[in-house]
Amino acid sequence: MPVLVFAESANGTFKKSNFEAVSYGAKVAAQLGTEAFVVSFENLSDDVLKSLGDYGATKIYRIANDALKNFEAGLYAKVLHDAAKKLNANVVIFSFNYEGKAIAPVLAAKMNAGYVAGAFALPELEGSTMKIRKNVFSGKAIALYAIHSENKIIALTPNTVAPEKTENKCSVENLDITVSSTESKVKVKEVVKASGKISLSDADIVVSAGRGLKGPENWGMVEEMATILGAATACSRPVADIHWRPHEEHVGQTGLTVRPNLYIALGISGAIQHLAGVNGSKVIVVINKDPEAPFFKAADYGIVGDVFEVVPKLNEAFKKFKSGA
Amino acid sequence: MKFLVCISKAPDTTTKIAFTDNNTKFNNDKVQFIINPYDEWYALVRALELKEKSGGTVTVLNVGAVDNEAIIRKALAIGADDAVRIDAEPADAMFVAKQIAEYVKANAFDIVLCGKETIDYNGSEVGGMIAGLLDWGFVSLASSLELNGNTATLNREIAGGHETVEVSIPFVLSAAKGMAEARIPNMRGIMAARTKPITVVPVAASENYTSILSYELPKEKTGVRLVSADNVDELVALLHNEAKVI
Ligand SMILES: Cc1cc2nc3c(=O)[nH]c(=O)nc-3n(C[C@H](O)[C@H](O)[C@H](O)COP(=O)(O)OP(=O)(O)OC[C@H]3O[C@@H](n4cnc5c(N)ncnc54)[C@H](O)[C@@H]3O)c2cc1C
Ligand SMILES: Nc1ncnc2c1ncn2[C@@H]1O[C@H](COP(=O)(O)O)[C@@H](O)[C@H]1O
Numbered sequence: 001m002p003v004l005v006f007a008e009s010a011n012g013t014f015k016k017s018n019f020e021a022v023s024y025g026a027k028v029a030a031q032l033g034t035e036a037f038v039v040s041f042e043n044l045s046d047d048v049l050k051s052l053g054d055y056g057a058t059k060i061y062r063i064a065n066d067a068l069k070n071f072e073a074g075l076y077a078k079v080l081h082d083a084a085k086k087l088n089a090n091v092v093i094f095s096f097n098y099e100g101k102a103i104a105p106v107l108a109a110k111m112n113a114g115y116v117a118g119a120f121a122l123p124e125l126e127g128s129t130m131k132i133r134k135n136v137f138s139g140k141a142i143a144l145y146a147i148h149s150e151n152k153i154i155a156l157t158p159n160t161v162a163p164e165k166t167e168n169k170c171s172v173e174n175l176d177i178t179v180s181s182t183e184s185k186v187k188v189k190e191v192v193k194a195s196g197k198i199s200l201s202d203a204d205i206v207v208s209a210g211r212g213l214k215g216p217e218n219w220g221m222v223e224e225m226a227t228i229l230g231a232a233t234a235c236s237r238p239v240a241d242i243h244w245r246p247h248e249e250h251v252g253q254t255g256l257t258v259r260p261n262l263y264i265a266l267g268i269s270g271a272i273q274h275l276a277g278v279n280g281s282k283v284i285v286v287i288n289k290d291p292e293a294p295f296f297k298a299a300d301y302g303i304v305g306d307v308f309e310v311v312p313k314l315n316e317a318f319k320k321f322k323s324g325a
Numbered sequence: 326m327k328f329l330v331c332i333s334k335a336p337d338t339t340t341k342i343a344f345t346d347n348n349t350k351f352n353n354d355k356v357q358f359i360i361n362p363y364d365e366w367y368a369l370v371r372a373l374e375l376k377e378k379s380g381g382t383v384t385v386l387n388v389g390a391v392d393n394e395a396i397i398r399k400a401l402a403i404g405a406d407d408a409v410r411i412d413a414e415p416a417d418a419m420f421v422a423k424q425i426a427e428y429v430k431a432n433a434f435d436i437v438l439c440g441k442e443t444i445d446y447n448g449s450e451v452g453g454m455i456a457g458l459l460d461w462g463f464v465s466l467a468s469s470l471e472l473n474g475n476t477a478t479l480n481r482e483i484a485g486g487h488e489t490v491e492v493s494i495p496f497v498l499s500a501a502k503g504m505a506e507a508r509i510p511n512m513r514g515i516m517a518a519r520t521k522p523i524t525v526v527p528v529a530a531s532e533n534y535t536s537i538l539s540y541e542l543p544k545e546k547t548g549v550r551l552v553s554a555d556n557v558d559e560l561v562a563l564l565h566n567e568a569k570v571i
Contacts, residue, residue: 109457
């Protein structure tokens with residue numbers, strides 16, 4: 001019984017979270033002594049699809065159908081359910097990103113599958129039970145879950161298990177699954193993407209600022225740092241609430257959870273609810289004028305100082321570094 | 326329009342997380358419990374706003390034991406018309422979803438509103454599972470909701486932006502920030518809540534597919550390395566050479 005991985009491409013390419021899920025799926029398959037198959041919905045060329053084979057999948061199935069042009073959790077789950085039946089798969093792997101978060105629970109209900117949402121490590125097998133670790137209490141603790149059911153679904157938290165390349169032995173095939181747009185219940189009317197900006201949930205580096213910035217007019221230096229580093233910008237909740245910054249930038253327990261490689265916090269106190277959304281970051285840098293700010297306890301590097309003095313200097317230093325000087 | 330808002334109980338966001346029984350149970354000693362913020366601030370308040378605008382009823386539902394009635398009363402004080410408590414300790418997400426789906430099948434609702442996720446188990450699971458069990462449309466991470474007759478228009482968060490979708494009623498949504506602004510119950514609401522009905526429904530048979538074997542706390546950071554404000558070049562060098570993140 002193969003392990004099935006869902007890889008959703010965007011604009012004709014795959015991103016890191018897809019490679020992570022494929023690589024994870026291949027490793028789970030190896031544990032189970034089977035192979036990893038990937039299902040992709042966009043009508044992509046063999047070459048693009050084959051790139052997933054670099055991460056250990058042995059078959060890539062293309063399900064190209066106009067009914068799947070726009071994202072719909074329910075319809076995608078139905079097609080994946082049919083694909084799992086056809087390929088005789090009882091373990092399905094997703095990335096715990098926007099798409100995976102929406103489709104996996106619907107599929108779990110359809111497949112009667114036990115589902116672990118947001119795993120950050122490979123499972124341990126014990127008979128037919130899988131034991132998997134995930135973060136709970138917004139990153140304040142870790143729980144070891146067991147999936148007892150025969151069908152199993154795991155969604156892997158992005159940026160936790162690094163994808164590993166192996167020899168590419170995959171082949172690409174079309175998989176014929178009947179689906180019609182009349183089955184669609186949700187119609188996409190408009191897609192709005194902040195153009196040119198790096199998406200916060202995918203960013204490797206995030207520059208975030210809080211009330212210490214004093215006012216929206218002072219965000220120029222924050223955006224400048226983000227531009228120099230190729231980073232996305234984020235903010236604390238009060239900053240979004242008083243409309244200094246758009247709501248999409250709000251990170252924390254009641255906003256977006258981010259886990260970039262580098263999180264730079266400027267003038268943010270580090271309240272427990274803020275930390276809950278960023279404590280999965282690999283490296284945290286805090287700049288705050290108050291040496292007692294709680295954020296320093298969660299930081300790897302810090303500067304005690306006034307953002308209005310430190311940030312312009314730091315931006316110059318980053319610029320110098322980026323230009324190779 | 327008949328709205329069903331699924332509310333879950335969660336530890337207050339400032340709770341210090343600890344475990345008992347050899348790290349197999351969450352230590353709820355002295356923990357203050359609240360309505361999961363996404364359920365209260367966004368799902369419940371938006372349902373109330375729409376009811377106030379175009380009529381209907383707002384029912385809140387919780388799967389949980391009798392001590393959850395405190396948070397259920399709070400939802401009634403904020404303005405829900407009535408409440409349902411399915412009398413069971415929630416075992417896992419599918420168990421909860423099955424209980425809710427069974428109740429929805431037996432009692433006609435138009436829109437089922439869940440929160441984006443519970444702040445304790447962070448699953449984002451129950452809403453999608455209910456939709457899957459009922460075979461209803463599902464809109465995840467919705468940041469707005471407008472009704473237009475037999476359909477609804479919603480914005481939902483996607484990677485790097487949002488999209489506008491139209492869905493036919495009935496459907497299930499999970500509510501994210503932006504859908505509404507939190508409301509604080511007033512004295513009249515609190516008084517009225519005392520006499521509003523809470524229907525207790527027995528648990529429907531169901532097996533669990535998952536369980537939690539044990540908990541642990543994450544490793545603490547080893548301590549911050551401070552760099553002088555006059556030496557920002559050192560920070561850049563550390564991030565490049567030591568942390569290897571730039
Ligand atoms: C239920 C609940 C949920 C919440 N969810 C979230 C959430 O998801 N995300 C979130 O962020 N918050 C959340 N909060 C709010 C949280 O408790 C804090 O109030 C908030 O994070 C504080 O934001 P801040 O650090 O920007 O502002 P402040 O706490 O005001 O801190 C400003 C910081 O800037 C520093 N500073 C000031 N001037 C300067 C200067 N010139 N140079 C350098 N440093 C300076 C100060 O020393 C201070 O540390 C939540 C609260 C509750 C009750
Ligand atoms: N025990 C419960 N009773 C009622 N609703 C619940 C319960 N648990 C979860 N929910 C709903 O499902 C949403 C998502 O929860 P979760 O899948 O645990 O992240 C919550 O925001 C609630 O709306």
